[in-house]
Amino acid sequence: MSDIADRVKKIVVEHLGVDTDKVKDNASFIDDLGADSLDTVELVMAFEEEFGVEIPDDAAETILTVGDAVQFLEKNAG
């Protein structure tokens, strides 16, 4: 597992208060991890902070699962 994936999962666990083993690549923030729309906004902000990137709103809308976030950040995080 990449370093980025580890850091993403850690953030998800902290923000959504879910068990680590539930945070799988294909887990949907809303459907599987109990997030609401405001939680997802906050998650994206946490990713921005952690990885020092800006995630534009249209990109944020495509980040629906843990894997989506990891993929986006692997591509865009410096």
Added chain:
Amino acid sequence: MVTPLACGVDATWKRILNGESGANRVEKFKVDDMPCQIACQITRGDGSNGSFNPDDWMDPKEQRKVDDFIIYAMAAADQALADADWKPEDYEDQIRSGVLVGSGIGGLEGIEKSSLLLAEKGPRRISPFFIPGRLINLAGGYISIRHGLRGPNHAVVTACSTGAHAIGDASRLIALGDADVMVAGGTESPITRLSLAGFAACRALSTGYNDTPAKASRPYDEGRDGFVMGEGAGVVVLEEYEHARARGAKIYGEVIGYGLSGDAYHITAPTPDGDGAYRCMEAALKRAGVMAGEVDYVNAHGTSTPLGDEIELGAIQRLAGNDAARITMSSTKSSTGHLLGAAGAIEAIFSLLAMRDGVAPPTINLENPSVETEIDLVPNKAKPMEINVALSNSFGFGGTNASLVFRKVAA
């Protein structure tokens, strides 16, 4: 209730009757450069010995999103609904159950912190939970979501009268038929550096007792020099009388009177002649259909400010006239400090407990009264006495006044 004395009604009441103070030095932020360095703060812990454990009342993940006033209100509402044994599960019960919980200030700490974050890191760092975690009516919002209260969903913001107005207004909603059950009260988490600085600038806070915090809140005493800020929440379950009787609910007392008035005088100072306080008590007693001389116990607003205490006392003396010597009045703020928007709610609860237990709680630190009065101010020691009618006063910045009258209900 959650108060600086304890988490929970019984634990708080025990300490009130023991004449204890909840005041101590503020350690959670820098106070060396402030004139007032003390407050009545909630003791956090694992929940034992009356300590407050926020995790007992709200998921840590949710706590992160809100200011403490919401957590305190959730705790107080959970306790109140459990005590009342009211769990509206079916839809019909839910739509007849509402919430009316207010706060004087709301989420000041979150506003303070987010404002600094905005200045430092810009708008993209402001959390989506910033607004919903600070709004005053979100205390009621969270309570309604947890307990399925789909009836009236309302909030009051009248500074230090908030808690009393909330209970009074909620009782009227029931009387008018808008709901059968209302979860009502006030909550406040005002102990922040910004707020302490602001109230100190208003010259409202005690500044002379930083080394002896337990002595600082001393209503009616000639050594008083301002109020001591407190934090916490008080919530009651109000219920239509027959509705409560029919299900055999525990009844602490009946709300028989509620009066409101405005000073129309000054933003922070009460009218020197106590006209606003007088009219609000008068209106409450008229509504209750009782004479001033029939009031056994008054839980005073009595914040320990040089101006306010004597004005309130004067208004009560005027109201009671020749019956003044019959009246027993104390300020529990001497123990709890001033919980601002929660004050009226916790004091309504103290008034009900005073009736239940037949004891007037003491005004602690009352060593040398600043004025002579026939009214018994219950100095320093609780006074056992039969209490059938109790009146609770709350007066707030902006010249907003509320009085509640309670009557003991025969078992």
